[in-house]
Amino acid sequence: MDTRPDNAPPTAIPQTLSSLGQSSPFEDSGGTVPEFPTPSSPPRYEILSELGRGGMGVVYLARQTGLDRQVALKMILAGSHAGSESRGRFRAEAEAVARLSHPGIVQVHEVGEHDGLPFFSMEFCAGGGLDRRLKTGPLLPADTAALVETLARAMHHAHERGIVHRDLKPANVLLAACGLAEGAAKPQAAVPKITDFGLARKLDDAGRTREGAVIGTPNYMAPEQASGKAREVGPAADVWALGAILYECLTGRPPFLGATTVDTLALVMGAEPVSPRRLQPKVPRDLETICLKCLEKEPGRRYASASELADDLGRSLRGEPIRARPVGTGERVVKWARRKPAIASLLAGLAAVTLLGTAGVTWKYLESEEQRKLAEAERADAVDARSSALLAQGKADRRSTPWRSALTESSWRPAARVGTFGCGTWSGASRCVSSSPPAATCAAWPSTPPAGAWRLEAPFRA
Ligand SMILES: Nc1ncnc2c1ncn2[C@@H]1O[C@H](COP(=O)(O)OP(=O)(O)O)[C@@H](O)[C@H]1O
Numbered sequence: 312m313d314t315r316p317d318n319a320p321p322t323a324i325p326q327t328l329s330s331l332g333q334s335s336p337f338e339d340s341g342g343t344v345p346e347f348p349t350p351s352s353p354p355r356y357e358i359l360s361e362l363g364r365g366g367m368g369v370v371y372l373a374r375q376t377g378l379d380r381q382v383a384l385k386m387i388l389a390g391s392h393a394g395s396e397s398r399g400r401f402r403a404e405a406e407a408v409a410r411l412s413h414p415g416i417v418q419v420h421e422v423g424e425h426d427g428l429p430f431f432s433m434e435f436c437a438g439g440g441l442d443r444r445l446k447t448g449p450l451l452p453a454d455t456a457a458l459v460e461t462l463a464r465a466m467h468h469a470h471e472r473g474i475v476h477r478d479l480k481p482a483n484v485l486l487a488a489c490g491l492a493e494g495a496a497k498p499q500a501a502v503p504k505i506t507d508f509g510l511a512r513k514l515d516d517a518g519r520t521r522e523g524a525v526i527g528t529p530n531y532m533a534p535e536q537a538s539g540k541a542r543e544v545g546p547a548a549d550v551w552a553l554g555a556i557l558y559e560c561l562t563g564r565p566p567f568l569g570a571t572t573v574d575t576l577a578l579v580m581g582a583e584p585v586s587p588r589r590l591q592p593k594v595p596r597d598l599e600t601i602c603l604k605c606l607e608k609e610p611g612r613r614y615a616s617a618s619e620l621a622d623d624l625g626r627s628l629r630g631e632p633i634r635a636r637p638v639g640t641g642e643r644v645v646k647w648a649r650r651k652p653a654i655a656s657l658l659a660g661l662a663a664v665t666l667l668g669t670a671g672v673t674w675k676y677l678e679s680e681e682q683r684k685l686a687e688a689e690r691a692d693a694v695d696a697r698s699s700a701l702l703a704q705g706k707a708d709r710r711s712t713p714w715r716s717a718l719t720e721s722s723w724r725p726a727a728r729v730g731t732f733g734c735g736t737w738s739g740a741s742r743c744v745s746s747s748p749p750a751a752t753c754a755a756w757p758s759t760p761p762a763g764a765w766r767l768e769a770p771f772r773a
């Protein structure tokens with residue numbers, strides 16, 4: 312089974328990406344991030360261990376001494392990452408998350424500065440990242456729907472406060488201990504919480520992102536984000552990323568996966584994802600429809616908001632009809648043609664030629680068929696006319712009662728008499744005459760014809 316998305320013509324990749332390898336500076340840990348010595352703990356905190364690190368920050372498990380609770384402490388990576396741009400972004404993240412309070416978003420406790428570097432403390436999520444959980448395989452469809460519904464409600468909360476995440480992906484979804492997420496019908500095994508608002512943007516702010524610069528993680532990045540149209544990146548880009556997370560939870564792999572970053576971006580911009588049910592036939596049809604609606608290339612064709620996505624996921628969980636409609640065959644053909652215009656116009660030309668040829672042959676066949684039917688009808692008419700004439704002739708013959716004259720005719724040689732009919736030879740030809748007139752007239756016939764004087768012919772029956 313082909314599990315790669317349909318290949319597409321590489322759409323123009325923004326210049327700013329050409330220098331990026333597959334491990335972009337925006338990707339999470341697991342790559343080649345250099346080791347740094349553990350920094351000294353900020354006052355009132357005691358660093359216990361490292362939880363993880365990404366391109367810019369490092370997160371430690373720490374104890375908040377005054378409150379005696381475990382927290383996650385995010386600090387900026389020292390060295391080249393501590394430049395003014397990184398510090399600005401780091402501070403923006405802290406401020407953005409501090410404005411949010413939602414059970415589906417990791418709660419920030421405190422924002423501060425230590426040794427000239429910014430840090431913030433937040434609630435500790437013991438379950439680790441969703442990316443780690445997905446390494447063991449896809450989730451069950453119902454668990455996936457519940458998880459992404461929680462994330463979508465959390466993102467709607469952020470969008471309503473003017474914040475777009477722009478880097479939603481499994482590594483930025485943490486799993487907390489079990490509990491009841493807002494709006495969820497039953498407790499979830501692990502409550503998902505969104506973290507890492509490092510690339511978040513305030514909607515009312517042109518922001519620090521240059522037009523043409525590509526930020527985010529290619530596998531989960533919306534096409535408008537992949538093409539560097541920073542100003543067009545709004546809540547719909549987060550809806551796309553939620554769809555990509557939904558896809559990966561259902562199938563175990565992201566919807567677009569190229570050999571390199573540039574390949575992945577080309578797929579994001581120009582290819583349709585492989586239907587989740589082709590990868591995992593047990594995925595319910597409704598979840599596939601919801602997922603593919605999030606992954607529509609045009610932002611306007613996705614869910615209008617993250618809460619509409621959450622509502623549809625809720626409907627699918629309750630077994631109610633969902634609002635999203637599956638993409639029909641016609642629409643799929645149009646999409647394919649848009650992606651592959653050269654092949655599409657070639658095929659359209661071929662189809663037109665075939666159609667015209669078939670129409671010509673069909674027209675000729677119908678024409679000759681028409682002529683054949685006409686000739687047949689004419690032949691039938693002629694036969695009818697001849698039959699009618701013969702019938703009329705027969706009637707006229709019967710009216711002239713040829714038997715009467717036949718009997719008086721000297722050349723009449725009666726051959727047989729069958730009931731009231733007679734057959735015989737008359738004027739050298741075999742004839743039959745009807746004796747339908749009164750039987751008395753038949754008495755002229757010998758009751759027993761002299762032997763040899765007659766020949767038996769077919770009895771005449773009227
Ligand atoms: N609150 C938290 N609780 C537990 N682990 C966390 C927490 N925040 C971050 N981590 C761990 O640290 C990693 C990096 O954190 P993140 O905020 O995504 O940093 P970056 O911006 O560098 O990607 C996460 O993938 C996760 O494994």
Ligand SMILES: [Mg+2]
Binds near residue numbers: 339365482483507
């Ligand atoms: Mg991260």
